[in-house]
Structure formats: C-alpha cells, structure tokens
Amino acid sequence: MIMKLLATDFLKIKRKGLWFLTILGPLGVVLLQWVNYELVPGRREWLLQRSDDDWLFYLQNVNSFTPLALVLGITILTSLAASIENETNAWKQLIALPISKMGVFLSKFTVLAFLLAIASVLLFFFTWLLGIYLDLGAVIPYAQIATFSFYPYFASLPLLALHLWVATVSNNQGIPISLGVIGFLFTSYSFKLPDWLPWKWPSLQNQWDEPLVNVVLGICVGIILYIIGMLDFARRDVK
C-alpha cells in the first residue's frame, strides 16, 4: 500500500516546484561560496591565507549556509506538499479511499525526506565540484565533504517531522509559515542557541564538538516527532 501511496504522491508534486527547489537549495548554498571566493578580485587569495586547511575552511564556509537552506527548504517543501491537499480540501477525497491515515502521513514524510536526501546528495557534488574549481588542494577530503553534506540532513529530521505535522493539521497555513520564520531566525543565531534546541542541530555545533551527536539526536527525536505527528494526524476528523 505504501508503494501505491508513494507513486501517487510523486505524481501529485509534479509541476509544483518541489523538484526545482530541491535543486535550487544546494545550488544556492554552493553558489554563495563561489560569489564569496571569486567575485571580488583578490578575495580568494585573502581567504586562502586565513587558514592552514583550505578545504576545511571552504567546507565550513559552505556549512554556514546549509542549515539555513535546510530550514527554509523544509518550511517551503512541507507547505507546498500540504497546500496540494489543502487547496480543494482533497484530504476528504484521499482519506475516503481504502488506505490508512497513517499510511498517508508516512507517504508524505517519505517523499519530503527523499527530496531533502536528493538535495543533500546534490550538495555533496556541488561542494566537491566548486572545491576543485577553486583549486583548494590536490588531496580531496571526501569524508569531510560527506560529513558536511549529509550530517545536517539527519540533524534536521526533527524539523521536517514537526513541520509536516503542523502543516497537515493546521487549517490556517499562516501557522506553519510563522513557525518557519521563527525557525529561520533561530537557525541564523544557532551559535547562541542551547544544545537541546533542534534548530541548532543542523549547524553540527555542540559543546562536545562532536557532529555525530547531532545526527543521533536528529534521528531519534525525528522518529519521536514523526510518530507523534502521525498519531495526531490519524486521530483528527477530516473537515
């Protein structure tokens, strides 16, 4: 059943700009660094002087925008996905089909998690390609590129679960958008946030300097929030 639902959900996101955003997000993050390094003459040399490890410094620069792009992307993707059903209240048509409500929620979550995963893979390749273009050194730190591309993804799963929950059960789409704006502001100042706030996690910072902690937290709390959201979604009356 879940495969049928997934096939349907992928059909529904056609022409809605979700795929476009999936590509735009990582491209934008990396292009910002291209601007940072290349646009002003001499800037690149100055940046390279500032660190011993040019690749790491570059990856950190990229990563300063990744969490913002993720939070923004999650907000927009979940709102778009919910708006597809909300526009003509297609929920009542969908839920009256012989499927479980939990399956409906799982399918939506899976589609969005998949799109964000694609975005992370693209981020990996774009980061790698720009790094080579910028000529940051012959030894390419693949493991580190992967860390900076995929860890934020796992660390932001709680935000995805939270946003999907709020977007699917709100009658007023202003609520998830407001949540997104607050989340965006939180993430912008993530270095000042306490470690326990999920909006800090995609930045990969924590008091132990161990990014893996954020990944584990992200997956665990993500699963918990997902289950809460799914149960609440299944419990509610369809208007």
Next chain:
Amino acid sequence: MEYIVETHHLTKRFGKEIAVNALNLKIPRGEVYGFLGPNGAGKSTTLRMLLGLMRPTAGSIRIFGKDLKKERISILRNVGSLVESPSYYSHLTAYENLEAMRKILGSPKEKIDEVLDLVRLSNAADKKVKSFSLGMKQRLGIAMALLNDPKLLILDEPTNGLDPSGIIEMRNLIKRLPKEKDITVLISSHLLSEIDQVATYVGVISKGKLIFQDSIKAMRNKAQLKIRLKVSDANNAYRSLLAKGIKTHYQDHIIYLYEQSDEAVAAVVETLVDEGYSVYRVEEEHQSLEDIFLKMTAGGDDR
C-alpha cells in the same frame, strides 16, 4: 430487506452543538436513497461519518453488513464518494487526477477512459483541471467516485453548481446506476425537487434528527387531497355535522372533510344548508410534497 447502510444511534457533537442526533439510517440495497434536509441539518456530517472521515461521538455504522470502525478499509474499497464541493488537484490534468486515484485503488487503466467517457470529459482529459468550469469539475468528481466500480455511491449535493442540462444529465446517470450496475446510491440535497426526481427511498433530517424514513411512495401518500369548507359559525357547524354522524376535522374556522367523494361532499353541504349555515366556499387543497417537507422540517424544534 437487505440494508447496505445501517446506522444505530449515530451521533456527532461539535463542542456543545449536536450536529447529528441518534440517527438510525436504513438504506436498502439497490435503492436511490434521497437524504433530504435544510441547510445545516447535518447531512454532510452524517455522510462524512459514513466515509470514516469523522469519528462518531456515539453510535455505530454498518456498511455491507460490516462494522465501519473495524473494517473501514475493506468497506471503502467498494464505496465511491463526492462530499460537498469536488476535490481535485488543479495543477494536474483530469487524466492525471484519476491516475493518482487509480494507483491507490489498483483499478485497471482502462477504467479511467471508461469513467471519463461516462461523464463526458474524454475531450478534456489532458487539460489541467484549473481551467475547468464548475460543472466539469463536478463531473470529474463523479468520475472519481465511480473509478473503483463502487457498490455504494455517496453523493453530497451532486448537482450543486450545475446548469439545467447538467442537472438533467446527472439525474439520468444516477437513475441508471442501480439498474445497470447494481449500485446503491445515497444522495443528499436540501431541495425536495431534486430528490423527488431520482430517489426511490427518502430520509428526511432536520436539526440533526431523522424525522422521516420510508419509500418515496409512502411520502407521496402523505401528500393527499383535502376538501376544506368555509362556512358561517364554523365551530357550531362542525358540532352539528358531528351530531349527524359526519366526521370532519375543525381547525382555525375551517372544516376539513375526510370523505372526499362527490356524494359525500354534496351531503355535507346539503346538511349544512338545511341547518341554516351559510356555505361560503368549498375548496380543494392540494398538499404538495414540498408542503409536507416544509411542515416536517419546521416542526421538531425541540433540540
């Protein structure tokens, strides 16, 4: 009789308001069941509960003899529905909309062309639904409801927004379904004229309560002819008729006759004249279904 839908004390409460109050619906197989009630009576709420979209506050629902609470998915496999305004994905074409549903239902692909043809949308199949007229959207909604070859079709005010020719088309379609495909149809409306033309069975709901449920024939029988007499000193006239053994009904200075044959009417008039009363008017009062419906729904104000 075999009932396709049977509810027992079905109740839905929104906060303090009781939208649906202890409904015992019985929908016999193969009928077009007209679910009639004024705005806000609780029709849509009832239909939503039948589709598992809303959870009843109390009571139970059996469809195809199965408990909806326990076997929702297997029941819904054989139910088609169109609740309130049609739902669709406006950025997709009519075909894609149906394909999205078909994938879930697992019906064969040919079914899409078949239902598009049935509602005469074949030519618009590859147009985005965004550009559809209201009537076309409504017809697409019907096509969606028929995609799984349902045994029970639930339509909530399906002629909303249709023009006269669209309404006639819809009526003909609804009338055909039970005969040709053994579908039981549950159709709601706030207009008696709508129901009158398609339904074979009627349930009337008012302020959340079911106040009538029977065949449309039984409802028509209620709509009988009445003879009314306007006479001088009507109250005494009524008494003298009664003294002569002629039973009538007296209300608001009007005498209503039970016996309606020409002879009976003539006899009453003769008696009244003999007794010295003046007969001002002898009239026929035809009670339409509409009158009955209005009377039914006007009463029962005791929420």
